[in-house]
Amino acid sequence: MKRVDGRNLACPKPVILTKEAISDESNNQVEVIVDNAAALENVKRFLTNFGFEVEKVEQSGKDHHIFANRINTTHDESKFDVNEYPCPVPQATPKGKTIFFNNEFLGKGDDKLGALLMKAFIYTLNEVDNQPKRLLFMNSSVRLCIEGSITLENLQTLEKKGVDILVCGTCLDFFGLTEKLKVGKISNMYDIAGSLTADQDVITI
C-alpha cells in the first residue's frame, strides 16, 4: 500500500501528492494522511474522481487516514484542475512572497552584470525585513542552487531560516546537475505549478 503523508501541508499539496502517488499505476491501494477537514474532503473527492473508491477513513487524534482502492484505470488525467480542490477554511500559512526564478541572470543586457546582480539580490533577501516564504527555480536558474554557485551560501542561509526552496528536477536533469544540488528540494511541475497558482503573492525575477 502506498502511503502519502499530507500532514502540515497547505492546500493543494495533499491532493497533488495523492495525484503523484496514484499516477504510478502499480499503486492500487493508497493510504493518505491529512490533518485538516478541507484536505480530508479534497483528497476523498479527488480519489473518487480519479478511479479510486474510499474504503474507510480512520481518525487518530487530529489526523485522518484515508484508505482507498483503485477500481477504475480509465480516467482522463488532463481533466485534473487543481482549482477544484480549494481550501474553504483560511489556513495559517507562512507570510512572505513566493519568488519565481526563471533565469540564472537578473535582468537582460549583460550576463556578467546579471550574474552579480542575482548574487546581490539573493544576498539582500537575507537582509530585508520581509523574508520570502518560498523560492522556486526553473530552467537555467537551477544553476544558482548547485555546488560552486556564488549564490549557494546565501540560499542555504535562507533555507536555514525556514524559506522553502523548490528546484525543478527536470531542469537539473537537463543540465546534468542533479547530483550537484546543494540547497532546496528537487521538485516537479506539479509542485511548482501548484505553488504558483496557490500562493498569495508571487513575483518573477
Next chain:
Amino acid sequence: MKFVITFPSSHLAMHANKTFMNSKIICEIIPTPRQISSECGFCLLGEIDDISTLKEFNSLNKINFDKIYIKKGELYEES
C-alpha cells in the same frame, strides 16, 4: 574583522572582485549597504585579521577603490 570596500563605479567593483578571487583574502560582492550610501552600487564585503594587509593588497594590485569601512554589527566605520 569584517570590512567593506566601496568603489567609484560598479565596473571597478566587478574588476576588484575578480582580483580578490585570485587571492587569499576572502570577500564577496554585495549591494552597497544603505548605512554607507543610498545610491545603488556594488561593494566588497570580506573578513581579515589586519586591515593593513588589505590596504597593502589594494596598493600592490593597484585597486581603484573609494573607501574602506570596518563593519561593526550594523555600523560601518571608515578606516
